[in-house]
Amino acid sequence: MSQLTSQRIAQLVIEALERTAFVLAEPVDAERAAELSAVTCFSRIFYTGPDQGQLFLAASEGFVRELVASLLGVEPEDVDPASQGQDAIKELANIVGGSTILALSGADCQYSLNLPELVEAPEMPEPGERGAACFVESEGELLKVIWRPSDPSRSAAA
Amino acid sequence: MSCNVLIVDDSLILRTAIKKVVKLAGVSEDHIFEAGNGQEAIDLLETVWVDLVLLDLNMPVMDGEQFARELRERPELNDVAVVVVSTESNRARLDRMRELGVVDTLHKPFEPEDLRRLISTVLGVKL
Numbered sequence: 051m052s053q054l055t056s057q058r059i060a061q062l063v064i065e066a067l068e069r070t071a072f073v074l075a076e077p078v079d080a081e082r083a084a085e086l087s088a089v090t091c092f093s094r095i096f097y098t099g100p101d102q103g104q105l106f107l108a109a110s111e112g113f114v115r116e117l118v119a120s121l122l123g124v125e126p127e128d129v130d131p132a133s134q135g136q137d138a139i140k141e142l143a144n145i146v147g148g149s150t151i152l153a154l155s156g157a158d159c160q161y162s163l164n165l166p167e168l169v170e171a172p173e174m175p176e177p178g179e180r181g182a183a184c185f186v187e188s189e190g191e192l193l194k195v196i197w198r199p200s201d202p203s204r205s206a207a208a
Numbered sequence: 209m210s211c212n213v214l215i216v217d218d219s220l221i222l223r224t225a226i227k228k229v230v231k232l233a234g235v236s237e238d239h240i241f242e243a244g245n246g247q248e249a250i251d252l253l254e255t256v257w258v259d260l261v262l263l264d265l266n267m268p269v270m271d272g273e274q275f276a277r278e279l280r281e282r283p284e285l286n287d288v289a290v291v292v293v294s295t296e297s298n299r300a301r302l303d304r305m306r307e308l309g310v311v312d313t314l315h316k317p318f319e320p321e322d323l324r325r326l327i328s329t330v331l332g333v334k335l
Contacts, residue, residue, distance in 0.1 A: 065317065066316075066317040069317035069318060069319050070225075070316065070317040070318070071225075099298075118221060121221055121222075121224070121225045122221065122224055122225065122228075123228065134220075134221060137219055137220055137221045138219075138221045140219065141219040141221055141222050144219075144266070144295050144316070145295055145316045145317050147295060148294075148295025148296070148297060148315070148316055148317075149295075149317065151297055152297045155297070157299075158299055159297035159298055159299050160298065160299065160300070161297065161298060162298050162301070163266055163295060163296070164266075165218075165266055165267075165268060
């Protein structure tokens with residue numbers, strides 16, 4: 051099974067944000083992340099293929115506002131986090147999920163993505179021994195991304 | 209440009225963002241249509257002629273592959289150009305989409321300029 055590092059995941063996330071929405075972000079460490087706004091918006095996407103796993107995104111409300119504002123060309127204050135924000139954080143999971151399975155597989159991709167879904171904070175996984183997580187910051191707002199591969203023995207059993 | 213373009217994506221935010229790019233490519237707003245899944249797109253195509261479909265693949269209700277298959281089974285819709293705009297990377301699925309007549313594929317994340325150029329190329333061929 052391929053491995054992804056925290057740095058690689060951060061690179062994929064930053065590229066997705068920049069290319070899709072012109073949102074400029076940079077990786078930060080856990081200490082800096084703790085100083086930023088709390089994450090309140092959560093989404094995840096599962097993938098299947100040669101192995102299985104999930105991408106989990108946790109964003110502060112300000113981050114989601116900025117993402118929507120950049121996508122739509124509106125002011126962050128005019129964004130409705132309840133509808134537009136949820137749509138945007140789901141779509142970001144979809145896009146980062148797509149980048150992740152490409153990074154895992156290379157050109158001959160045999161992975162498939164499920165539909166992204168909104169989730170609650172308690173469902174946030176730990177990356178586990180084989181997974182990785184990263185924090186990125188944009189305009190003082192926080193996005194955390196966790197890559198959690200499934201346990202291979204459980205995947206084989208399924 | 210008087211071509212009709214249909215954006216099929218389950219994300220309203222993405223449809224809105226893509227719509228901005230389609231307008232930048234020279235298509236006026238009243239020639240741009242939207243659908244949230246393949247079934248909505250089929251329903252719309254029964255009422256209005258569309259030159260180009262920008263198609264997401266992973267959608268609820270009817271996904272992009274089912275939509276493309278349905279499209280090819282309808283002779284009256286065989287001339288509709290379809291471009292996949294999706295996170296899909298699965299080689300087997302993308303091969304199936306090509307067999308179904310998809311003109312091109314744009315992988316998300318994409319830069320708006322990539323999409324604008326692709327729209328102009330596809331519609332330019334048709335004009």
